[in-house]
Amino acid sequence: MGIIRKTQSVEFLLAEFQSTEALSAIELIGRLDSKLNKTTVYRVLDKLEDDGVLHSFLDNSGIRWYAKCKSCTKSKHFDGHPHFQCLSCGKVDCLNINVYLPEIPNRQVTVSQILIQGNCEFCAN
């Protein structure tokens, strides 16, 4: 079930997602420590995801990241894009590119998760 009431918790959380950068639940819990309980953070993130406001994905160490959706709704999600994690500064964000997956014999593909890792523009060497 998604968001029903426009509460302060929702506003505080949404305010953190101004840029297109992805944020981990842990990071958000830290940032909002004085304002929100961690249970609330998890619950509101969940609801925002239900509503198509945020989408989430895992990085290679099992941490869940959340980012703003572009054009999702409660009933339809379009978050099949890849994500990029900088191995140097740790920043994670959505990639606005399309990855073509070849046909796979004997298998029906429903969805795919692609995490690309490397150096971001600020950490290039």
Next chain:
Amino acid sequence: MGIIRKTQSVEFLLAEFQSTEALSAIELIGRLDSKLNKTTVYRVLDKLEDDGVLHSFLDNSGIRWYAKCKSCTKSKHFDGHPHFQCLSCGKVDCLNINVYLPEIPNRQVTVSQILIQGNCEFCAN
């Protein structure tokens, strides 16, 4: 540090990886419950990965899966292939295909993790 002694624990664990199917640490701990302590399972898996015998990856719920490597060594790993998880029966395995990633502006790509989900050959509808 990898495996130094050929112990029973190593044999028991390797025996579980006869097929190319991936196995989760949790699954292995369950299967080997009467023979090995869970700490040992985690430690041996770690070492086998170090040695290039197994590789691991995460699924979308944060569970780590292990699978046999094809031609990796202690110093060089070649596990950039995608993995497939059947959303119906839960089975996970390695895909022997190549996914082409386009150039990404301003970013240097080091490595990528691709998890494809859908229906396996036995769960097709």
Next chain:
DNA sequence: AATGTTAATGCAACTTGGTTGCAAAAGTAA
């Protein structure tokens, strides 16, 4: 504005996957 209804919240306790420290057991070489 006061009231009633119910969603949302805070808190503590819990669950789960995984890790750590250390003493005991098992490989290995001599």
Next chain:
DNA sequence: TTACTTTTGCAACCAAGTTGCATTAACATT
């Protein structure tokens, strides 16, 4: 066998995330 060192089991721990429940806060109705 002995000595040496890795590996193991156990218990205790840890961190991320979840649950149950009493309290608080939205918000619709009067």
